[in-house]
Amino acid sequence: AATEQMTALESLVRRAVREQPVWDFHTHLYPPSFGTPFSGAANGADPKGLMLWGIDELLTYHYLVAEVFRVVPARQLPYDDFWRMTKSEQADHIWKHLFLERSPISEACRGVLTTLQRLGLDPGDRDLQGYRGWFAQQDPNRQIDRVMEIAGVSRITMTNAVFDDNERQRWLENQDVGADSRFAAVLRFDPLLCDWPHAAARLTEWGYPVGPTLDDEGVEQGRRFLRDWISRTRAIYCAVSLPPEFLYDGMEDSRISSQVLRRIVAPVLEETNMPLALMIGSKRGVNPQLRDGGDMVGLADVASVARICADLPRNRLFCTMLARENQHELAVAARKFRNLMVFGCWWFVNNPSLIDEITRMRVELLGVSFIPQHSDARVLDQLIYKWDHSRELIANVLVDKYRDVAATGWRPTEAEIRRDVRLYFHDNMANFLASP
Amino acid sequence: AATEQMTALESLVRRAVREQPVWDFHTHLYPPSFGTPFSGAANGADPKGLMLWGIDELLTYHYLVAEVFRVVPARQLPYDDFWRMTKSEQADHIWKHLFLERSPISEACRGVLTTLQRLGLDPGDRDLQGYRGWFAQQDPNRQIDRVMEIAGVSRITMTNAVFDDNERQRWLENQDVGADSRFAAVLRFDPLLCDWPHAAARLTEWGYPVGPTLDDEGVEQGRRFLRDWISRTRAIYCAVSLPPEFLYDGMEDSRISSQVLRRIVAPVLEETNMPLALMIGSKRGVNPQLRDGGDMVGLADVASVARICADLPRNRLFCTMLARENQHELAVAARKFRNLMVFGCWWFVNNPSLIDEITRMRVELLGVSFIPQHSDARVLDQLIYKWDHSRELIANVLVDKYRDVAATGWRPTEAEIRRDVRLYFHDNMANFLASP
Amino acid sequence: AATEQMTALESLVRRAVREQPVWDFHTHLYPPSFGTPFSGAANGADPKGLMLWGIDELLTYHYLVAEVFRVVPARQLPYDDFWRMTKSEQADHIWKHLFLERSPISEACRGVLTTLQRLGLDPGDRDLQGYRGWFAQQDPNRQIDRVMEIAGVSRITMTNAVFDDNERQRWLENQDVGADSRFAAVLRFDPLLCDWPHAAARLTEWGYPVGPTLDDEGVEQGRRFLRDWISRTRAIYCAVSLPPEFLYDGMEDSRISSQVLRRIVAPVLEETNMPLALMIGSKRGVNPQLRDGGDMVGLADVASVARICADLPRNRLFCTMLARENQHELAVAARKFRNLMVFGCWWFVNNPSLIDEITRMRVELLGVSFIPQHSDARVLDQLIYKWDHSRELIANVLVDKYRDVAATGWRPTEAEIRRDVRLYFHDNMANFLASP
Ligand SMILES: [Mg+2]
Ligand SMILES: [Zn+2]
Ligand SMILES: [Zn+2]
Ligand SMILES: [Zn+2]
Known part of the structure; x- marks a missing residue:
């Protein structure tokens, strides 16, 4: 009878994980309005289009x-x-x-x-x-519906890189380019934090005059730039990818990146009630001949993230890291800061053996208070496998964890299991986006 | 028949692990003589009492x-x-x-x-x-017996922080406060190694005049302080918790912590034939608003521990580390130094998936020559779950390891298995405490 | 039926792994021509002989x-x-x-x-x-055949340390000392990269006059030294073991080790079309009283290896690292550089739980394009257990991975599985040795 109950519990958990639609926290996918280089059964291929599929x-x-x-x-x-x-x-x-x-x-x-x-x-x-x-023979637009249906994805989060000319132009030319309810926009602005001289030159060129060092006027222009683009894209959060060398040393840290963070990014995000997502640990272009595939991984500084959380208590941070060796410390940091939401298994740790160990560690340390996965899909159809594989791995972990509590006599109900899985796959993200 | 033998072996191992009473290497538990804020069915709650339960x-x-x-x-x-x-x-x-x-x-x-x-x-x-x-309805004193019985704990090691006013006062006021045979005392003095100016001020105040730098007279006073408190508490070993930044660079290292270690702590421990326990990797108070829960983890320097072992061959060290990423190197260090006894899975690594990986690694690298676990319990009743969960995880590992050797034809007897488990749960600690 | 197919697949994989003869990438074994201190049933023990067995x-x-x-x-x-x-x-x-x-x-x-x-x-x-x-009662020469047969080893790679007097002398005295077809030579010259003053003194003594700093003439002598010994030993590759502190900072790096690498080692290896094997992370002699067993582990710098791969695209590198915490980053580096071949689980990571996690990670990140294991055997008979244990662990991983693809409907044939396993155990090494 005990065995039967455990088997029933396992089925419940697996079904809940399989059936819960997921709000994909981070992808590089786009709706057809951004063009596609492969038009399938539809008309009008756009060689520089951003929607990839097939x-x-x-x-x-x-x-x-x-x-x-x-x-x-x-x-x-x-x-x-x-x-x-x-x-x-x-x-x-x-x-x-x-x-x-x-x-x-x-x-x-x-x-x-x-x-x-x-x-x-x-x-x-x-x-x-x-x-x-x-x-x-497929229509790209209908393929989006099909893939979302198969993958059990209810909403796709884009990554909208404002410093990418191809993409920026599309937003400027068509104010409704992002108006596809299946997709949510995210304003991404790596150069602001990673390469201020470059960012400052572009901002100036775009009508937001800022100098190579940051004075009050530059701060105001930077804020205006962010506000304009948040409003233009209707972004649900902002995001940056940072190299492993990224450091934040506290309120007195005069690095330009720390100034930009404290004086431009944080205040605008606070006034728009929006979290910032940090993806830390990608070392760009160690082999440029591989192009998009040429980035490596490096150990990042979790202590810097903890300091940001402590120094900016009125801001909220999503964070993921690329190095396997940062995962434990990052999960511990999330135990310390309620304004830090850990998410996903990124790129080189988005592999079965690592998803298993990271998810296990996170459930043990954080219960249901994190976002277990995002797809990072660049090709629409990848949503299917990314979520298929991750659902199975996450379910394996959860089956063990529910069995452990069930072994004490605690009886998780189906409604409770579905509620927890909804937190993992949807509500933790939604609540963190909403709640100050 | 082979399968039957393996099943029998598994039962033997699980039974041995379940039945072997454990000497808990490190807790924050106290006997009723230290007072309890919750008196249960007994009289006399002490709001600042140190025995926590319920x-x-x-x-x-x-x-x-x-x-x-x-x-x-x-x-x-x-x-x-x-x-x-x-x-x-x-x-x-x-x-x-x-x-x-x-x-x-x-x-x-x-x-x-x-x-x-x-x-x-x-x-x-x-x-x-x-x-x-x-x-x-429970009596706190009898609850100790009940919990020890259920948890299979034969003796509880305290952590007696001499720089904690509440606790120090209790030792000064009642020379028998520690005289409960179920408990053993451990003298803990973090500030001596972590914050010498503070420690020196307190020692001076307590009648052991020492200056901010360490001269011969200060060394003598520091030693006298340790001797007095070792004798007062009847400590079985001494202990410090050190931050991840702790470094020891060898005999020429003039850091005040290195001087205190070499000139005060090591000689007194040698003369009293007592090991020193190092718990390394806790970063204090990254979020002070969480109080006791506000500490984080950081990567520590295993090489420093190796240097201490090499430089102080007449001392013996227990060591545990908080960072997952230190566990492998620490286990390797223990292969190099017979005066280094690795113990436990501490705090943020005291979780099933990490206990499993750490214990597996240690058995593979160290055989039966380490202390697999301590509870770190702060609340009496936690002894039950900490040991329940750990016993199951340790047994899982040992079942695999005994099966592996049994597969070669080696036949571990019940007596041998019980002997090994006794080493893990009791004798390794007892022997290391005893043997120079 | 699906279950039956999966069971059949598992059998196929396990059989392929068991039956595939392995070319052992790295050992410290020698043929009888190098002498043995234990002659068994044969005559003529050589107390300083290098062939260890029994x-x-x-x-x-x-x-x-x-x-x-x-x-x-x-x-x-x-x-x-x-x-x-x-x-x-x-x-x-x-x-x-x-x-x-x-x-x-x-x-x-x-x-x-x-x-x-x-x-x-x-x-x-x-x-x-x-x-x-x-x-x-055994004859050492016939024991080699027996052990290779049992272990399924088709060829043994030696480590021929040219700076070791005992070994060097044997090569100088007997030009056929290495002429045992069961063994392949590898020229090992750690001091060239780790201790140039020592290496320079020895080279000078041996008729290759080089100074403490590296001028053009020294470069030429160094190259001549390498060419002579490559030719004398008929080495199939060259190798160095490097400490965790090893750094390579790029083309402008003026460290003597970087100069030796760029100006002496790399050009000779390019002209002889031979890869260099880097074994990084061993901290020598932390406890000299343990002699051969006194080395520890330290975290190495994977970024340096990546820079070497980028700066020397006409060279090929084998690489293994000793620290568990380097394994993920090293596997990622191999994704970035086609001239980097990751191999084996070395020493302190050559344990079941770590072989399992490392191999899993590598298959997920690198498919079949790495060398999963080497034995590092120092005693002939160890070949048996090193390969027995590793084969079982590697097969466990591969069974999971083939089952995963089979679950999609992909049907790996027996011939394909055997081909893949041959890549892992033989062809990846052979191809990388051969192909520029
Ligand atoms: Mg693992
Ligand atoms: Zn991404
Ligand atoms: Zn503790
Ligand atoms: Zn070796």
Whole structure:
């Protein structure tokens, strides 16, 4: 009977995790209004369009590009030769070397297979042309609905990089470009904190005159810039990706990044009641020949994040880190600061063995008060595999945890389990966005 | 037959781990002679008493205080409002938010449930008033016996902080305050190594005149202070908790902490044949509003510990570290120094997934030559869950390890398994305390 | 049916891993031509011989020496007393304390048992004299064949330390000393990168005059030295072991080690088309009284390795690191650089729980493009247990990974699985050695 109850509990938990729609905290996805280089069954491909989808994008995801260069010697294929190929040639190359000549057991390879299967295609066919044919018949807009349905995603959070010319232009040219209720905007402005001279030059050029050092007038212009873009994008939060070297030493820290944070970013976010998301630990371009795939990881300084939380109690921070070795300390930091919401397993830690260990650690240290995962999808269809794999791993952890409390006689009800899972997949994010 | 033998072996191991009484290496528990703010069925509550027990203390454990602040927004409950509540109101608040409005699956929440269950109460009732009623009928002194019996703890090690006025006064006023055979004293003197100016001022005030720098006379006074307090408390070892920044650079290191260690602490411990316990990695008060729960973790320097072991070969060191990322290096350091005894999974690593990985690593690297766990209990009744959970995790690891050697044809006998488990839970500590 | 297919898949994977002969990437083993201090049934023991084998060597492996000192107090057995014992007395001592008076559940102890069992002896007998008798009847040369057969090792890579007088002399005296087809040579020259003054003095003494700083003439002599020894040993690659403090800061880095790397090592390796193996993280001699067992671990700088890969694109690097906390970043670095081949779980991370986590992480991040393991065996017979244990752990990971892709409908064939396992155990190494 005890065993039966445990089995029933396990089923409940797995079902709740499977069925709970998720608000994806962070992606690089866009609605069709931002254009797509592959129009499928629709008209009007936009070569510089931002909405990526389809099998060729799946296969040329920068994770897989990085992997294929490992198995094809430089002599056989120099970087430049690869980049000169068409997208389909690149996809063919990756399919050949990572799927056929070796088994596709890396997480990024496996993800392509899961995606195909859940879309109703059969990976067992190994029929790349067939998959291409299927995608060519799909309408990109309807594919968004289909993928969200299959992945159980109720809302997709974009990353809207205001310092990216291609993207900025689209916002300026079309004030409704973001008006797709399936998507929420996030204002991303890395250069403000990472490269002030560059940021200052651009702001000045865009009508917000600021100097290389930060005086009161520069502060005011910086704030105005943020307010304008928050309003233009209707962002739900703001975000920056910071290198592992990022440091914040407290109220007296005169680094330009600390000044910008304290004087420009924090006040505007406080007045707009919006959290800031910090993604820390990506070391840009250690191998520029890999392009998007050329960033590495480095150990970041969790103590700096703790100091920000302490110094800016009227601000709220989302935070994720890239280094495995920061995960424990970051979870501990979240125990210390109610204005710190840990989220997701990012990029190089978004792998099954690491998702398992990180999620386990977080549940043990933080209960249900964190955001277990985000997809970071760059290609629409990836939502399927990212969430499929993560749901299974998160469910494994939760099954263990509910069984542990059930073993004491505590009886979690189905409603309670669904409530907890909703917190993980939706409400923690929504509440943290809403509540000061 | 092979499977049957393995099952029999597993039972043997689990039974040995369950039945072996443990000498708890480190707690913050006290006998009734130190007073208790909650007298239960007995007379004479002492509001500043040091013996903590009962459901309200279990629920307001600083681990849970930290957790509840995460789920109740600052607007809804500022820190000060929480601290103005009575203990029972705080407990009600935590029960509501961490047990009823969310499922109690964090390790600290689960611990309360295990404790209740093993005390004969039913967590399934969710009846906080009922639990309170039960505790109110218990005698604190007899509760110690009951908890030790249930937890399988044969002796409790205290932490006797000589720089804590409340505690010091009790030792000065009653020379038998520590004379409870269930408890052993440990002299703890963090300020000696962490804050010499403060320590020196107090010592001077207490009749051991020492200056802000360390001259020969100061060394002699410092030694006399230690000798007096070791003798007064009948301490079985001495202990300090050190911040992650603690460094020891060798015999020429002129840091005041290194001088105190080499000239005061080490010689007195050598003459009294007593080890020193180092607990390294706690960063004090990053969020003072959480009070006891406001400390964070930081990466410590294992190389410094190795240097201490090398420079002070006639001293013996117990050591535990708070950062997950120090655990492997610390276990390796213990392979290098016979005068280094690694112990326990401390605070933020005292969680199932981390106990499992740390214990596994240590068995693989150190065999049976370490102390797998201590409870760090601050509330008497926590002994139950801390040991219940740890015993299960340690048994899981040992089952795997005995099975591995049994698979080679080696046949561990019941007596051998019990001997090994006794080493882990009692004899390694006893031997290391005894043997020069 | 799905379950049956999964069970069949699991069998296939386990069989492929068990049956695939491995080219052992890194050992400290030698053929009989280098002499052996224990001649067994053959004639002519050489007290300074380099080929180690037999039960007494197994038991006095420095891993076990380190472990026995932990359990025998210093008072009972000072370091010197141990070192004054004969090899057999040391073995007796270790057998008594680590096998009989405690259960042999550390990984190093367990390894002895696995080795005995697979050699046809019964660890259940606990008959050290009997095991000795058996080894005494074996011929060392034939024992190599037997061990390679049992361990499934097709070729053994040596480590040929040119700065070791004993070994260098043997190469100089006998030009065919390395001519045993079961073994491949590797030129190892740590002092060139770690201790240039010492290296320079030796090179000068040996007829390659170089000064304490590096001028053009010194560079030429250094290159000539490397060429001569590569040619003499017929090395298949070159190798260095570097301390955790090793740093390489880029093309402008004027550290002597960086100069030697860029100007001497890299050009010679490029002209001979040979990779360099970096083993980083061993802190030498923290406890010299443990001799070979006295080294510790320290966190190394993965960013330096990344810079080397970027700055020397015409060179190829094998790399392993000793610290657990470097493993994730190192695997990520390998994603960035096609000229970086990660290999093995070294020394303190060559334990089941760590092999499992490292291998899992690597498969997820790198697919089949790395070298999962090397034995690091110093005693011939250790090949058996090192590979037995690792094969089982690697198979566990691969079973999970093939099952994951099979769950999508992808059907890995037996031929494909065998091809992948051959890549892991042989071809990745062979290809990386061959291909520029
Ligand atoms: Mg793990
Ligand atoms: Zn992203
Ligand atoms: Zn404590
Ligand atoms: Zn080696």
